[in-house]
Amino acid sequence: MPTSTTIPIDFVRELLTAVPDPARHAAYLASAGIAPALMDESSARVTTNQFSDLYRLLARELDDELPGMFSRPVRGGALKLLCLSMLEAPNLRVALYRLSCFFRLLIDDMRIQITVSHDVVCVALVPAQGAEPARVLAQEMMLKVVHGVTSWLAGKQLPLERADFCYPPPQHASAYAYLFPGPVFFDQARTALYFRIGNLDVPTRRNKRTLTEFLRRAPADWLFVSSAERVISHRVREYLENHLEGATPIDEVADVLHCSIRTLSRRLSVEGTSYQAIKDELRRDVAIQLLTKTATPVAVIGARIGFDDPTTFYRAFKKWTGSTPGAYRPT
Template sequence: MALPALQEAGIAPELLSHPSARVTERQFAMLYRALAVRCDDEMPRLFSRPLRPGALKFTCLSLLEARNLYTAMHRWSIFHRLLHEDFRLDVRREGSRAVVALAEPASRPPNKPMALELMLKLVHGVASWLIDRRIQLLGVDFSFAPPPWAAEYDILYPGPVSYGMGRTALHMDASYMDQPIRRTRSELPDFLRRAPEDWLFVPFKEARLEHRLREYAAGQLPQSITGEDAAQALHLSVRTLHRRLAAEGTSLQSVKDQLRRDLAIQRLTGSQDAIAAIAAQLGFDGPASFHRAFKAWTGSTPGMYRITPPLRR
């Protein structure tokens, strides 16, 4: 089951043995859809009871006629109880905050971290879609310890992330709950057709310096940037630039490396450009130095990402 799904998504199966390997958002979404079809489960075998195809559609239909987001989330909590018992969807206001929690019964084994992550992203993505606004998060709680991929949460869940909490939950400003539902039934088919992109990769406009720096560095390629260049472009002193990046748990070099890694993977999987051309586009002085850097970033060679030709749909 897994091998055909990987091939359909354009992912070389050998990458599964490399902990540092990466896939694009498009590849992940294609893999997710392929597994959902093969498993007959919209949350591919992540919970004790499958969510049969159509569960998301009829959930959303039950929410579209709600007066505001709070009413929609309350309806979802009721609808969810009809689907499975792995957790309870709990929606409440706590002062100036609104909290949407996945409360797990103590009598059941804990859910897998990835199951809770994806369900939380589904709640966040659907809620943002319903009110046609990107809901900015004040914080995220997870009931489990930090997983090996916890660093990725800075992108998936902008805002403070806490682990080992009594519940898995999203925190947002309570005013979002008063927002009216702006989507209509006619818009639902497009939303479902693009699933899971539209709920998994909800875009943000964060104030994190790391993301501003990454956007600036991308615009300068193939030239590299220095700390002086970046500081001037971002209207900071060099010292402040490095201090704030350190406070965010990163550095100038890490941001540049991660940017070039991600762009390399996108171009290797999404284009037929020669590896030498990609190396030049990313500012490397030749294919050899690109190969060395890529192997250090991902644990594999650039050619491994070319084993399955990019799909064109």
């Protein structure tokens, strides 16, 4: 997971719908270190750790490991039992089948359907008969459980052939480049992940000794994919993260990646992004990390991410997040 990655405030808002009493929201946000004022800004972001802390807090308080996402709670300990059952599978494809059977016992609103066509395995979320598809966060988190747990068992992030979603692009669609490491398509007939079969016909590589740490950090370790995944936008971000203080023009990055500017721009466009968008998102995320985790002066933070003029940094940050840098300082 890229250490600097942040999460759209939409995820926090959706997660808090599990708590029907709005009066309790402020206390939960404070416990996770999230400034309540950010809830009113459509472009606001939180760190991965802040979101994970909030998620774990609600999971404990509600005794629901998928907080409020389905018609009945997934009680505490379910994820541990799921992982234990998958650890003994002879390969990842059998482990995925066990995952589908496990959630069939726990969730009434939908089932996980696994089909194989030629050399591709499709893992689809199928609504219960007569039911509407689950809300967006529930579908996102279920696919992240599928991908995150399977990747953990494999000992590496599994590449995806594609990821389909049955809803239009949400406001935070740009985050999908880091949620799902492969081509993403919206307005599809169903929500599903597609794996190359050869990536699943391999043995599991984890054991019970490593399970405790994985569960302790959930959902942080399976929410975002590693920037080591060789999706071109991840590679661009990875390079820029080590060269934030300089101008770093696109031709420099193209040279490092052994391609022309035109080829790089085209490949980024296919992934639904651009060089400038990646650069701005990285600057925003690094700034938020430094603002929330350190006492570094704002002007120094601006300089670290390539802004010589503090006023220019203030304007850019306000454009990116809807708030001033001071709004992200712990109170």
